[in-house]
Amino acid sequence: MQLITLLNHCQRFPGFVYEKARLCAQANSIEVEVRSRRNSRGICSGCQRPGPTYDHLPQRRFEFVPFWGFMVLLLYCMRRVSCQRCGVKVEEVPWGTGKHTLCKACMLYLAHCARKLFWKETAQSFHTSWEKVVQSVEYVVQWGWSTVNWARSAQLASTKSSTC
Numbered sequence: 001m002q003l004i005t006l007l008n009h010c011q012r013f014p015g016f017v018y019e020k021a022r023l024c025a026q027a028n029s030i031e032v033e034v035r036s037r038r039n040s041r042g043i044c045s046g047c048q049r050p051g052p053t054y055d056h057l058p059q060r061r062f063e064f065v066p067f068w069g070f071m072v073l074l075l076y077c078m079r080r081v082s083c084q085r086c087g088v089k090v091e092e093v094p095w096g097t098g099k100h101t102l103c104k105a106c107m108l109y110l111a112h113c114a115r116k117l118f119w120k121e122t123a124q125s126f127h128t129s130w131e132k133v134v135q136s137v138e139y140v141v142q143w144g145w146s147t148v149n150w151a152r153s154a155q156l157a158s159t160k161s162s163t164c
């Protein structure tokens, strides 16, 4: 079984394809190239609407969940989208958020481990920095609060509609 088969099984991103995976033995990492599907449109990071590609930025590296002790990096050239509303904006990708170098899946994984271990231990165990563990915990807490606020809003809306 190949790594790309495993990635497609556990973390598929609509509109994107895992192209090649290679082992970098000296860096103790696995690099996986990602590309957008042909004729797919990038999502504007300003308004979350699809738009035509303006150009591509240099390749970025996103840390994915470590695998068998190897750091896994997704390599991707972000598209800039020519958005009718926002102008030229960098696309939003489903695995990343803002300028973070960690994938969302990796942030969830690190934050989960940071519940059980000291954050410094978590960073050492996964060959990453203490700051990235902090970013991961902040991301999950922020996501949790947005979910709680959404749930409260939905609960209030249903309470109001049932009392009217």
Ligand SMILES: [Zn+2]
Pocket (backbone or CB within 6 Å): 044, 045, 046, 047, 048, 049, 083, 084, 085, 086, 087, 089
């Ligand atoms: Zn836009």
